[in-house]
Every structure is written in C-alpha cells, then in structure tokens.
Amino acid sequence: MxxxxxxxxxxxxxxxxxxxxxxxxxxxxxVAIFGPWLAPYxxxxxxxxxxxxxxxxxxxxxxxxxGRDILSRTLVATRLDLGIAVSAVVLSFAIGxxxxxxxxxxxxxxxxxxxxxxxxxxxxxxxxxxxxxxxALGNTVGNIVLATAIINLPFYVRxxxxxxxxxxxxxxxxxxxxxxxxxxxxLAVHLFPNILPPAMVQVSLNMGWAILNAAGLSxxxxxxxxxxxxxxxxxxxxxxxxxxxxxxVSFFPGAVLMLAVFSFNLLGDALRDIFDPRxxx
Amino acid sequence: xxLPLLDVQDFSLEFRTRSGTVRALQNVNLRIAKGEIVGLVxxxxxxxxxxxxxxxxxxxxxxxxxxxxxxxxxxxxxxxxEKTLADLRGREISMIFQSPRxxxxxxxxxxxxxxxxxxxxxxxxxxRTGPDAGLGLRExxxxxxxxxxxxxxxxxxxxxxxxxxxxxxxxxxIAIALACxxxxxxxxxxxxxxxxxxxxxxxxxxxxxxxxRGMATLFITHDLGLAADYCDRIVVMHAGHAVEAAPTKAxxxxxxxxxxxxxxxxxxxAGSTLASLEPVPGNLPDxxxxxxxxxxxxxxCQRVTDTCRKAPPVLSPDDSHAVACWHPLMxxxxx
Amino acid sequence: xxxxxxxxxxxxxxxxVGVVIITFMLTRALPGDPAxxxxxxxxxxxxxxxxxxxxxxxxxxxxxxxxxxxxxxxxDFGTSLTTGQPVLQELLTRLPASVEMVxxxxxxxxxxxxxxGVMAATKPGSWIDQLCRLVTTAxxxxxxxxxxxxLAYVFYFLLGWAPAPLGRLDPVFSPPPTVTGLYLIDGLLxxxxxLWWAAFKQLILPTLTMALFVLAPIARMTRASMLQxxxxxxxxxxxxxxxxxxxxxxxxxxxxxxxxxxxTLGMVFGFMLxxxxxIEKVFGWPGVGSYAIDALTASDxxxxxxxxxxxxxxxVLLNLLVDLLYTLIDPRISLGASS
Numbered sequence: 001m002x003x004x005x006x007x008x009x010x011x012x013x014x015x016x017x018x019x020x021x022x023x024x025x026x027x028x029x030x031v032a033i034f035g036p037w038l039a040p041y042x043x044x045x046x047x048x049x050x051x052x053x054x055x056x057x058x059x060x061x062x063x064x065x066x067g068r069d070i071l072s073r074t075l076v077a078t079r080l081d082l083g084i085a086v087s088a089v090v091l092s093f094a095i096g097x098x099x100x101x102x103x104x105x106x107x108x109x110x111x112x113x114x115x116x117x118x119x120x121x122x123x124x125x126x127x128x129x130x131x132x133x134x135x136a137l138g139n140t141v142g143n144i145v146l147a148t149a150i151i152n153l154p155f156y157v158r159x160x161x162x163x164x165x166x167x168x169x170x171x172x173x174x175x176x177x178x179x180x181x182x183x184x185x186x187l188a189v190h191l192f193p194n195i196l197p198p199a200m201v202q203v204s205l206n207m208g209w210a211i212l213n214a215a216g217l218s219x220x221x222x223x224x225x226x227x228x229x230x231x232x233x234x235x236x237x238x239x240x241x242x243x244x245x246x247x248x249v250s251f252f253p254g255a256v257l258m259l260a261v262f263s264f265n266l267l268g269d270a271l272r273d274i275f276d277p278r279x280x281x
Numbered sequence: 282x283x284l285p286l287l288d289v290q291d292f293s294l295e296f297r298t299r300s301g302t303v304r305a306l307q308n309v310n311l312r313i314a315k316g317e318i319v320g321l322v323x324x325x326x327x328x329x330x331x332x333x334x335x336x337x338x339x340x341x342x343x344x345x346x347x348x349x350x351x352x353x354x355x356x357x358x359x360x361x362x363e364k365t366l367a368d369l370r371g372r373e374i375s376m377i378f379q380s381p382r383x384x385x386x387x388x389x390x391x392x393x394x395x396x397x398x399x400x401x402x403x404x405x406x407x408x409r410t411g412p413d414a415g416l417g418l419r420e421x422x423x424x425x426x427x428x429x430x431x432x433x434x435x436x437x438x439x440x441x442x443x444x445x446x447x448x449x450x451x452x453x454x455i456a457i458a459l460a461c462x463x464x465x466x467x468x469x470x471x472x473x474x475x476x477x478x479x480x481x482x483x484x485x486x487x488x489x490x491x492x493x494r495g496m497a498t499l500f501i502t503h504d505l506g507l508a509a510d511y512c513d514r515i516v517v518m519h520a521g522h523a524v525e526a527a528p529t530k531a532x533x534x535x536x537x538x539x540x541x542x543x544x545x546x547x548x549x550x551a552g553s554t555l556a557s558l559e560p561v562p563g564n565l566p567d568x569x570x571x572x573x574x575x576x577x578x579x580x581x582c583q584r585v586t587d588t589c590r591k592a593p594p595v596l597s598p599d600d601s602h603a604v605a606c607w608h609p610l611m612x613x614x615x616x
Numbered sequence: 617x618x619x620x621x622x623x624x625x626x627x628x629x630x631x632x633v634g635v636v637i638i639t640f641m642l643t644r645a646l647p648g649d650p651a652x653x654x655x656x657x658x659x660x661x662x663x664x665x666x667x668x669x670x671x672x673x674x675x676x677x678x679x680x681x682x683x684x685x686x687x688x689x690x691x692d693f694g695t696s697l698t699t700g701q702p703v704l705q706e707l708l709t710r711l712p713a714s715v716e717m718v719x720x721x722x723x724x725x726x727x728x729x730x731x732x733g734v735m736a737a738t739k740p741g742s743w744i745d746q747l748c749r750l751v752t753t754a755x756x757x758x759x760x761x762x763x764x765x766x767l768a769y770v771f772y773f774l775l776g777w778a779p780a781p782l783g784r785l786d787p788v789f790s791p792p793p794t795v796t797g798l799y800l801i802d803g804l805l806x807x808x809x810x811l812w813w814a815a816f817k818q819l820i821l822p823t824l825t826m827a828l829f830v831l832a833p834i835a836r837m838t839r840a841s842m843l844q845x846x847x848x849x850x851x852x853x854x855x856x857x858x859x860x861x862x863x864x865x866x867x868x869x870x871x872x873x874x875x876x877x878x879x880t881l882g883m884v885f886g887f888m889l890x891x892x893x894x895i896e897k898v899f900g901w902p903g904v905g906s907y908a909i910d911a912l913t914a915s916d917x918x919x920x921x922x923x924x925x926x927x928x929x930x931x932v933l934l935n936l937l938v939d940l941l942y943t944l945i946d947p948r949i950s951l952g953a954s955s
Binding site: 116119120121122123124125126127128129131132133135136208212215216219220221222232235236238239242243244245247250251254255257258261262265266269 | 630631632634635637638639642643753754756757758759760761762765766768769772773780781885886887888889890891893894897898908909912913917920921923924927928931932935
C-alpha cells in the first residue's frame with residue numbers, strides 16, 4: 001500500500017466526519033447532475049390554490065407564494081448553484097495559478113505586477129467588489145461567475161507564488177534550468193504538479209465560499225433572476241414571509257445551501273489533513 | 282552517609298502514544314549529593330531530559346510514572362500535588378533549557394521575567410538574609426543580572442530577548458533560575474547551539490555559581506567531553522537505563538560498561554585521528570517493542586550472552602563506581 | 617516610532633490608489649454607453665449628450681481618470697438619479713447606521729470568541745473544545761441572510777423577544793439629536809432612556825447575526841494561536857520556574873497568543889463590511905449597504921460606485937489601523953528587531 005493511500009486511510013479512520021463530508025459531497029454532485037429528474041414537481045409550475053402550504057406528505061418542503069413545490073425548486077437549484085461555483089472556481093484556478101506561477105518563476109516586474117493586482121483586489125471587502133463588478137458589467141449569470149472568479153484570484157495567486165518561491169530558493173529551478181529544461185517544461189512538468197496539493201485544498205475551501213457568494217449576490221437581486229430557481233433567490237422569495245410565520249419558504253433552501261457549503265468546507269479540511277497535516281488547527 | 286539531596290530510586294516511566302507505549306525509563310537509579318555537580322550523559326533519546334522533566338512534574342501529558350521514587354530531601358517528588366511542586370519549582374529546584382532565546386518570553390522585558398519568579402516565591406526571597414535582604418524587586422532583578430556577568434544590568438533590565446545574543450539570553454535564563462537560590466539546578470543541554478567560546482563562558486558561570494553557593498547541579502548533555510571538564514561525577518544513560526555512574530576521573534580512567542567505553546572511543550579529543558574514532562554500532566532499540574531484551578544494549582554489544590537478554594542488570598547506587606552490566610570491563614591492572 | 621507609523625501609512629497608499637483605479641474602471645467599463653447609464657433610462661438623446669459632456673465621457677481615458685480623481689477630491693462622488701442628492705452626502709448620512717452595527721457586532725463577537733478560543737486551548741478535548749470546533753466549522757458555512765432570517769423568525773415571530781426587523785427605531789420614536797450618529801451613544805448623551813432602550817432592542821438581531829458570522833474566524837485563530845503558544849519553550853520555562861497557572865496563562869501565554877488574533881481582525885473587518893450589505897437588506901437597516909442595493913435595483917449606478925469606492929477606502933483605512941495597532945503592541949516591531 002503506498003504511503004499516500006496509507007495516510008488517506010489513517011485520516012479517514014481518524015475522523016469519521018471526513019467520510020460524512022465525502023458522502024455529502026457525492027450526494028450534492030449527484031443531485032446537481034440528476035436534479036431535474038429527481039424533482040417530483042415542475043419547479044416552475046405555479047398553482048395558486050396550493051400557495052403557502054406548510055410541509056406535508058405531498059410537498060415535503062411546502063409550497064411558496066405561487067404554489068410552487070419548494071422541494072423541486074431546491075433540488076433543481078442545486079445544479080445552477082454548483083454550476084456557478086464550479087465555473088467560477090475553475091476560472092479562478094486557471095488564471096490565478098498561471099499568474100502565481102509566473103510571478104514566482106520569472107520574478108521582477110511579473111512578481112511586482114501580480115502582487116499589486118492581488119493586493120488591490122484584497123483591498124476591497126470581496127463581496128462589495130463582486131457587487132461592483134456585476135453592477136458595472138451587467139446583471140447576468142455569466143458576470144456573476146466572472147465576478148466570483150475575480151475576487152477569488154488572490155488565493156490561487158498566493159498559493160502558486162508561495163510554492164514556487166519555496167522551490168526557487170531551494171535551488172530547484174536553477175537546477176532544472178541547468179539541466180537544460182525550457183521554461184515551459186519546468187513550469188508545466190516540474191512546478192505545476194507540486195503546486196497541485198495545496199491548490200486543491202484551496203479549491204475545496206473556495207467552493208463553499210463561492211457558493212455563499214453566488215447565493216448572496218442573488219439574494220440582493222444580482223445575477224440570477226426569478227423565476228429561475230437558485231438557493232439565494234429562493235431564500236429571498238421567502239424572506240417576506242418569515243415575519244408572518246411561513247418559515248418553510250426560506251428555511252429549506254437556506255438549510256440545503258448551508259449543508260452544501262458545510263460539506264465542501266469539511267471536505268476541504270479533510271484534504272488539508274491529507275496533504276498538509278502541519279496546517280491542522 | 283549523609284542524605285543525598287536528590288535520590289532517584291528504581292524510577293520507571295512510559296509514554297502512551299498512538300503508535301504504542303514507549304518505555305522511556307526503566308529502573309533508573311540516580312543520586313546527587315548536596316553541592317555536587319553531576320553530569321547525565323547519553324545519546325539523543327536515552328531519556329535524560331525525560332527524567333528531569335519528570336522530577337519537576339512538567340512532563341508531557343502522555344507520560345505515566347510506572348514505578349520508583351524521587352526523594353528530594355524527605356519528600357517524594359512523584360507523590361506531591363501540583364501546588365507543592367509549583368512551590369518547589371524555581372525555589373528549591375530550577376531548570377534551564379537549550380535554545381535560550383526561544384525559552385524566554387519574547388514580548389516581556391527580561392528584568393520583569395526575573396521579577397515574576399522573585400515575586401512568585403516572595404516568601405523565600407524575603408526570608409533570605411545577606412546582601413539582598415531589604416532590596417526591592419527591581420533591585421534584586423538587577424542584582425541577579427549582575428551575578429550572571431551581564432554588563433550594564435540597569436539598562437539590560439528593560440531589554441527584550443531579541444535584542445540580546447544567544448549567550449546573553451542563556452545568562453538571563455540562568456539568572457531567572459538562580460534568582461531564588463535553589464539547592465538543585467538542572468541544566469538541560471544549556472550550551473547546545475552556542476559557539477565554543479560562549480559555551481565555555483556559560484559553563485564556567487554555572488559551575489562557578491554552583492561552587493560559590495553550594496548548589497547541586499545536574500548537567501544533562503550528549504557531549505562527553507564537556508561533562509569531563511566540568512562535572513564531579515558522571516552518570517551514563519542508554520535507552521532509558523542508567524548504565525554506569527562514577528566519579529569523572531575514575532570513569533575516564535577505567536570505564537566499566539561496554540557502552541561507556543564505546544562512547545569514549547567515538548568522542549574526538551585532541552590527538553585523536555579520524556581513523557581512531559569508532560562509532561557505537563547499531564542504533565538505539567525501539568522502546569515501543571514488547572520484546573525488548575533485559576539489557577537494552579545487548580543488541581549492540583560484543584560481550585553479550587543469554588543472561589544479558591533475560592535478566593536485567595542493576596546499577597547499585599551505593600557503589601562509588603557503579604555499573605549495570607553482567608560482563609563489565611575490568612581494568613587489566615586490577616580494580 | 618514615528619518613522620514606523622509613517623512607513624505603514626506609505627505602505628497603505630498603493631492600496632488606496634489601486635482602489636481608486638479599480639473603481640474608476642468599473643465606472644467607465646459599463647457595456648454600452650456609460651453616459652446613457654448615468655442619464656437614466658428615460659433620458660432623451662440630448663440629455664444623454666449633456667451628461668456625457670458634464671462627466672467628460674467624451675474625453676480620452678487618462679483625461680477622464682484625472683477628471684474623476686479631481687472630482688473625488690472635491691467630494692464629488694456623483695449624483696443619485698432616484699433621489700437627486702449628491703452621493704457622498706447620502707453615504708455620509710447613512711454611514712453611522714452601518715458603523716454602529718459593525719462595531720457592536722465586533723465587540724459581541726470578541727467577547728464570546730476570545731474566551732471560547734482560550735478555554736478550548738487550555739482544556740483540549742473538553743466539551744468547550746468540541747463546542748469551539750463546532751462553532752468554527754459551522755460558522756464559516758453560515759449564509760448570513762439565512763441566519764438573520766432564522767433569528768428573526770425565532771426571536772421575533774416565535775418568542776416575541778425581539779422587535780420587528782424594521783430598521784433602527786420603532787416609528788413611534790424619533791432619533792436622538794445627532795452627535796455621532798450612533799444612536800446608542802447619542803441616546804446616552806441625550807438622556808432619554810426609553811429611546812436608548814428602543815434603539816438597543818432594534819440593534820440586537822442584526823448585531824447578533826453579524827456577530828455569529830465573525831465568531832468563527834476569531835475563535836479559530838484564538839484557539840490555534842493559544843495552542844501554539846501553550847506548547848512553546850517560554851511557557852515551559854515559566855512553568856518550570858513555578859509561576860502560577862494564572863500568571864502563565866495570562867501574562868505569558870495569552871498576551872503572546874493575542875498578537876496573531878489582532879492581525880486576523882483586518883480580515884474580519886472585510887467579512888463584516890461585505891456581510892453588512894446582506895444584513896441591512898434582511899433587517900431593513902438604513903445603512904450604506906441598503907442604500908447601494910436600492911440604487912442597484914433602480915439601475916441607479918452612481919450610488920453603487922460611490923458605495924464600492926467608499927467601502928474600499930474604509931477597508932484600507934481599517935487595515936491600516938489594525939496594522940498600526942499591531943506595530944504598537946508588539947515590542948519586536950516597535951523597537952525594531954534585528955535579524
């Protein structure tokens with residue numbers, strides 16, 4: 001059994017919560033893929049007769065103001081939320097890692113420029129910056145993805161740059177160059193694979209945050225518009241009814257959202273324990 | 282015979298870890314007389330530091346004493362409650378550590394750190410007579426700095442550890458440890474990491490103060506040469522066992538335990554050549570094993586017989602040159 | 617010492633410049649015709665042209681930038697289409713509401729998170745430790761809008777303990793005479809205890825929501841830092857000197873452990889400023905966040921951009937403050953540690 005497998009088994013057996021997190025993660029991915037087929041009702045079909053009914057056997061999560069089944073809407077929303085988060089993180093990862101690698105590898109102006117960019121992004125409260133970007137570029141889902149990607153750039157830039165710098169000061173890069181490797185080869189074959197473990201930890205932790213971000217933006221009316229089901233929108237639709245006691249309209253989508261973010265965070269913690277036990281808290 | 286200051290009898294200790302139980306110390310006997318400077322020598326992992334931490338009651342939480350006594354005067358240190366132990370620490374028994382800069386509070390002036398100890402053991406400090414009687418805390422702290430040969434102690438009182446060299450930090454630690462005039466000082470590798478000249482200065486300081494005050498010192502080190510230069514007696518440890526104890530001259534003239542002999546031939550001294558140095562063969566045994574031989578050196582020893590594996594050799598503390606071995610080395614000239 | 621402070625101030629400048637540049641880019645990066653956006657949906661072509669000339673949108677980009685920065689220094693953050701008021705003025709009027717909630721939330725969060733983290737570290741494996749770990753893991757997963765709504769449901773609707781989430785004051789009361797803009801302070805100064813209590817009650821839910829959100833990072837950092845410090849060499853020395861448990865824990869461990877927590881505060885402020893937008897929406901809180909959201913829904917862009925700029929500047933200044941605070945309390949920095 002290789003060292004990594006042994007270590008993974010050790011972490012899994014140490015902490016059963018990790019298994020739970022992995023199971024939840026798998027669950028959400030499945031729901032995202034098969035959501036529309038799993039939904040008992042059409043998420044967009046309104047039926048004013050059954051409006052605002054509390055949870056029952058016919059409607060496990062109850063119905064909203066337009067009589068739509070909340071369970072169906074929540075299930076279907078999974079795909080959109082996860083889709084936004086995944087796209088944003090992938091985009092952020094691709095650009096951020098490339099910039100960070102370049103900064104650490106080439107140094108000089110590259111380094112200064114990239115760090116300036118990352119610092120300037122982090123000079124804003126990130127959610128506010130996302131608001132500003134979506135407001136400036138236009139109120140579409142694509143721009144939500146772009147905005148979320150931009151505000152997450154600094155994390156990947158820093159991870160890539162830090163890891164590259166470590167190897168640079170260890171003489172790793174010099175040695176590779178002296179053996180005749182081209183820049184691209186060094187970057188792609190030597191540096192990138194070493195950056196993957198901490199970067200993957202970052203990805204998992206970021207996913208939870210990206211979902212929260214996207215939902216938050218929709219909650220305040222940016223990006224996804226009703227009647228498209230999205231967790232943030234679903235909670236927003238139910239907000240006005242909280243004070244009159246119809247709690248289920250906001251509660252279930254919100255709880256599912258929380259569960260999704262929670263499982264991604266747990267997974268991120270588990271990945272971190274596997275790849276870098278030193279950073280455990 | 283006068284009562285020894287510290288009398289460790291048959292002391293055993295183990296650690297419960299995730300990967301098994303580490304039998305760190307087994308049936309250790311150690312005696313320190315009043316005012317005596319004893320060197321505790323052994324490889325890394327031989328249990329020297331573990332022993333001293335256990336005396337003070339500051340062992341890791343996973344440590345468990347499984348037998349023996351540690352008599353300090355009339356009290357068994359191992360049975361004392363935390364409060365009594367805390368009263369003893371810093372006042373009757375003090376300890377100094379290696380890496381002096383990290384062993385001091387980085388954001389507190391060193392003078393205040395000395396005053397903290399003085400204030401804590403105020404009763405004892407106040408009760409002492411002599412040139413210190415009647416001085417305030419701050420003056421006492423400055424006096425303590427002066428006693429460890431720190432120049433300009435009034436100004437240095439306000440200094441932070443990062444503003445001082447390693448040697449100076451070690452002096453401060455000594456000042457803290459000796460502020461309340463303890464009767465026993467445990468020095469755990471105090472010169473490791475310091476350059477050679479500073480090493481000598483620190484060792485001279487410690488032994489000088491010890492002689493002056495009649496303070497017993499347990500000097501823990503892996504450096505046999507250093508122990509030879511400064512200690513009255515040396516106790517050699519191997520893998521959690523105390524294997525030999527003798528006055529320094531006698532030990533070096535005629536080591537009785539095979540391990541001690543091999544240790545000496547692997548230690549360079551002036552005049553030895555690289556070729557004449559021989560490492561001790563093998564490694565320390567894994568102390569988590571259930572099948573440890575009775576003599577833990579037997580797997581590395583050339584004089585081993587079956588008895589060595591089955592019956593534990595015992596170091597008898599009453600002998601002036603004691604050895605824990607079934608087949609000790611004998612001086613050809615007859616001892 | 618002054619040199620250090622000056623150095624820190626200088627270090628914050630590039631961030632300020634970056635904030636202004638990015639906000640400028642956002643202002644002028646609108647798809648289509650920026651002038652049309654600023655003129656509003658109902659504007660005639662002539663009105664749009666007028667706005668274009670007024671804002672200098674017909675000039676080159678560098679010229680526009682200098683015009684923009686010049687305007688900022690004059691206090692011109694643009695004008696709101698919906699209210700017709702200068703944006704800066706409206707932001708300043710509404711700022712105290714946001715500040716009051718954020719500050720109070722920070723105080724509440726620290727007073728829970730710090731002891732929690734410390735106790736979790738000093739008693740590892742105990743129920744307090746488990747609670748702390750639960751709080752930190754669950755806390756970062758909490759969507760603030762969800763927590764806010766839940767709290768409103770439980771404490772207002774179910775239990776009736778908290779007032780309706782309708783803003784800073786029940787309409788029955790009129791606000792206290794303005795000194796700081798913070799109702800709790802102005803109310804105290806004004807001497808009207810009924811008013812003070814009413815203002816306080818309205819603050820409870822939004823403050824609690826935000827505090828719950830920032831509890832997690834503060835508690836996590838406190839626990840981690842304390843754990844590390846407790847196993848450090850100097851704590852061992854302190855114990856070996858016989859110092860009492862309290863002295864060791866407070867004077868030696870805690871003071872050292874708090875240093876990294878202070879640096880966390882900068883990051884925490886960022887979370888708070890961001891989540892304040894959402895919390896203001898949930899509770900109808902008349903702060904700068906809800907101002908921006910209302911403007912956004914009405915396609916009124918100047919307030920949104922003014923808001924983003926103001927938040928950026930505020931965040932940079934807050935980070936600077938935290939930086940300066942840290943410089944002052946860590947002697948290794950204030951006295952200049954040699955390597």
